[in-house]
Amino acid sequence: MIMTGFDAKVALDVQLRAAKVVVTDLTETDPDDGAHVVPGVIRRALAGLRLLSGVPFSYLVPDSSLLPPESVRFFYLNRNWTDALVQGALSIGTFTSAERIQLEALREIIRAEADETERTIRQPGGEERLAGPGGAISGFVIRSKLVSGWPGLHVRAYRTDRQQDAEIIPESDPDRLKVLRMERLAPAVLLVLFDGVPAVVHVEEPRQGIQFGALRPDAEPLSTSRELPLRDASTGADLPGQQVPVPFRRDSAGVIHMRKLRDRIAEAPGTNVGGHTGMSVDANEFALEMLRFPFRQVFGDPANEPSQPLVDVFRPKVSFATLEARFRAVIQP
């Protein structure tokens, strides 16, 4: 074929058209993810492995005494361990040296793309897609009645302590850490992985709507009395330290003696109740006093509290010094 008038510009034009075809040939273009070298099926499977999906629990927590009942354990994720996990999966189907060399040549690309995909495994609706190189991962595992009794716990991690803020900031906020994985591994075991190392972690009671009630004194589960912390009915603000015992009808299981309760509320100073109708406490004021908000537990760094140094929190049997001495004795007889 002889082409006349075929100069460099036309050649370039043809090449550009051809290049578009090659782009689709070379890289897998995922409608969700964009262009990647590693196919989406493999990439997501590897990222899922990185987040330990499917890994038997005894591999995660090798001894039951490390996670006793009613406990929460925070941890740093060992990236080398999860990389070894991924290497194991990648080794499937490598029969010849050529295949292994090919795999070896691609290992950096695979690792970088799996790092990127980790953040796309869990994407709550309405949240922005976050991207970036793989960093430190931390998390906690909790084994408690909380997990089975309160399905739908809210877990949020913050890079800086924002306890004062009542607002809930989105996961893409720089002060908040993305939750990479939150899954119940067993009815009473919850695993949470964070994209980074948080300063504080909030665990909050599920918000099933507004509830009314009274508190157990001193959090004794079997107590037969209840206390009602008071609020100022004119402003809705809490009255710190002010509470009244809840009166019950004699010989009735748990039936509140309303008349006496509202008299006690009315007698307490600072509650500013009554006066609108003939009753000492109006129905809306009573509801305000009885209103209970979801409880939020804040886990912080124990190092923040000078009375509790880290050594009290983590007490291994074999210390670094012992290990070193033992190893030196072997190495330098």
Add this chain to the structure above:
Amino acid sequence: MVALGTFVLHSFVKPPVTAGSYQLHGTQPIAGITVGEHVADVIVSSPRYVMPPDQILSTFPPAMAEGDFGGRLPQIVLKRRTLPWERDPGGPPPGTNDPPRPWLALVVIAEGEGALSPDPVPVAECVTPGEALPHPEDADSPAGYYLTVTETVVKKVFPTVEDLPLLVHVREVDIRDTELANGDDDGWLAVVLANRLPIAVPTTDPATGQPVSVPVRYLACLLNLEGQVDVLPTDADLATDDTFHLVAAVQDLRLAARSAASTDLVVMGTGHAATVTNAPLAAPGAGAAIGQSEAAVAAGAATPGSNAAVAAWASPKASPSAKATATQAVDAGVAVRKEMAGGWAIDVSPFVLEKTYRFPVLAHWSFTATNEGDFRSIVQALDVGLLGTQYGTVFSADPNGPDPAQKVEHVNLPDPKAPPRPDPPELAETGHLALPQTSRRGDAATAWYRGPFGPLPTDRDPPDSPLAHVSDQLRTLTPDGREDVSLAAAFEIGRLLGLSQPALVSALVQWRSEQFGAARAHTIADVLTQASPFTPDVTRQGRDLGRLVGMQMMNLAGQTPETVVGPGRPIADPGRPIGLEGPLDQVVAAGLGLDLGQLQEQARIRGMVAALAGTDVVVAGGQRIDQATLVGMRTTLDDEVNRVATAAQPRRVDPGTGEAGAAADIPDALDELLDAPHREEPER
């Protein structure tokens, strides 16, 4: 409208009229003419025996829920704010300043304290026999459920007359906050609270001596109190305590039912059934709740083991679930309702000696209260630590602390009374754990293992560190002679997890065969184009590489178009400056042909608007445009439009001559190339 994320509580919202029949009389007095009176019958309706499901927004605790609700009052949220005040319940006249009395009350009864009718009955039978509600024709449903309770239960559990207004309030919420009012239209809700905390019964386990709790099932009923307010207790005759009485039910009718029925059965000689089970009476999970007290009574009646027969006696029909499975055609909603009411399906009338009352039940649901501790007490008692910690810190009273009553965070030391804790395994400060290992030669040894979770941050190997192909490459030996199999174990489990998914295996194999070559070409192209992006030797490296170079160049050009292609044209050109000579009002007046001086003088007297309104519009020239001028103007406009369109049209370089021209008609080399496959006889 309330502010975002807030709500307002109101004591009551009283409707102008309550439900009932009304007559509207209309007269029109006109002098000299007699106009007949207009009489219209108006019926104001409201739910009476059945609460329509669309009026119920939510309940707490949720139906069939199980949990520690001992610190929370059950509640039902209704959508129409006036609903609790739409009927007059009667009763003693309230004081002049008292709030209106609602006709609805939420009553929570434990299993055995009352009986819920198993099936809907005609509404006339829903009230205490002998009573009749006013206006019986005002019924929203032909049949309804009713609750039968004894006078004892009414006195001990039901709210007092004075309590009724206190237990109902209206909440105005921000409807944008969907957590509070999903599905509600105006954000106004009526909330009916119960007066009883659903407690479980703590008891002592005889085997261990530890306190345990027995779950208790509760039934929450939204009752219609119309005409029966007088039977409610009053504040005056109620004693009070600061602690509640620990009993599962204030009165267990099932015991009475059992003894009565058993006696009957004994007389008839059929009372000795084989097994002790209260399954048809008690719902699943509630068996333990009533086990203790029942056992005692059953023994006293000397007829143990008649429960199955009693069940058949108490509820002649089969149990709801059995019936549902048997007929296959029972409405699922009905089956669930019956299941929920299972513990309250007692036939009360034959054996209870005291007076019983019936109340219409508009809505009911059941739930189970346990005593596991509430969220706060459980979460604060958690043992907190880093993974690797065997026993961390707890937030509770420290027996060794300076103040044993003060709750502080302290080390979770073993309780001397508790059973001994397991010995901690050998655990290094790095998080490694010594686990028993059988070596490949069969020797029993210990090996170090650390899972993915550790108490200390670890460094990640650099990206170019060698890749392991078999797990043995990751086995390491620590200086004390023991193996560290952490990474080898991770490799193996990763391999097994991968192999467990056939789709992943086939994807890996396919990727390897197809894509590795492409990726290699990609890498080579990267190297080549990075070295000299603009001088590729297209012919030597073959077709694919040429395409790659083109792609690379396009990418480079796309990244920095201003250096490769040239600076972009601004989106909009600045407009022509408008020259204004002199003050603005003079310019405007001159342009419109107005006499500014006269206008200003008028404006001083009447104001500028009035002055303008009073001035005639100046007509320019006073002549019409003739046809010839119009044609001339049109031609000029068409020429200008054509000129702009031609200038805006993209031009392409003619490859033969190098001249720029309109590319629409003249086929160039590329067109030839594109057309080549379509020609019948290719040019050779």
